Amino acid sequence: MAGIVDFTIAYNAEEDRDFTRTDIIAAYEIGRFKRSEALGALVSIGYTETMADVWLSKADLTKANAYARERIAQVKTLYRGKRLTRTQAHTQLTGIPIPSAEADTYIELWNVGREALVGRPSKSELRRFFLQNVLEEPEFRAELAGHHLSDTYIDW
Known part of the structure; x- marks a missing residue:
């Protein structure tokens, strides 16, 4: 017992x-x-002091990784939005710090999405182009549909 x-x-x-x-x-x-x-x-x-140091080092690593994830996400947003050049993005990534090869990998991955982001005129610009006869009605409707407007709203 x-x-x-x-x-x-x-x-x-x-x-x-x-x-x-x-x-x-x-x-x-x-x-x-x-x-x-x-x-x-x-x-x-x-x-033991060794175990305590291990626990604290693990906490430091977790904090550093969280910071790195946030900074990487921020650089990704700026780069894909074409507000940073490749060189600027690379410089910011290696300043986190992450290895240069890892920064290159991120940038190559982001290039795929960056190329898919094609700028388009705003709805007010499209309206102005249409009224100035720069766009024909079928093109105007197609461009408005590209802004995710339904046919009902386009007809208005």
């Missing part, structure tokens, strides 16, 4: 320690604890 009691106490203590570790790491991730403070807190609840 004593073995079961000891096991239960040890199990619950380990579970509490895991919850406390999670809280310490969460506080470290948002900047409430400095690395040295978080390391000391993890050691104080029974983790």
Whole structure:
């Protein structure tokens, strides 16, 4: 019977320690604890300094990866929207920092979508072109349909 009691106490203590570790790491991730403070807190609840360092390094990596994903998405949007040149996009990507080869891979992938993004005149520009007889009615209707307007709205 004593073995079961000891096991239960040890199990619950380990579970509490895991919850406390999670809280310490969460506080470290948002900047409430400095690395040295978080390391000391993890050691104080029974983790070795090596294990505590591993947990904190993992938190650092997770944070760095989240930042990189956001920056990559931002560069993608700007590049595909033709607000960045290839060189500018590459420079921004390698500044994240990611390896040059990885930046090249992203840009090649984005080029596929970038080429598909063809600019088109706005609806007001189309109307002006139509009224100035630059566009014939069938072309005008086709271009308005390209703006995802139904035939009902085009007929108005």
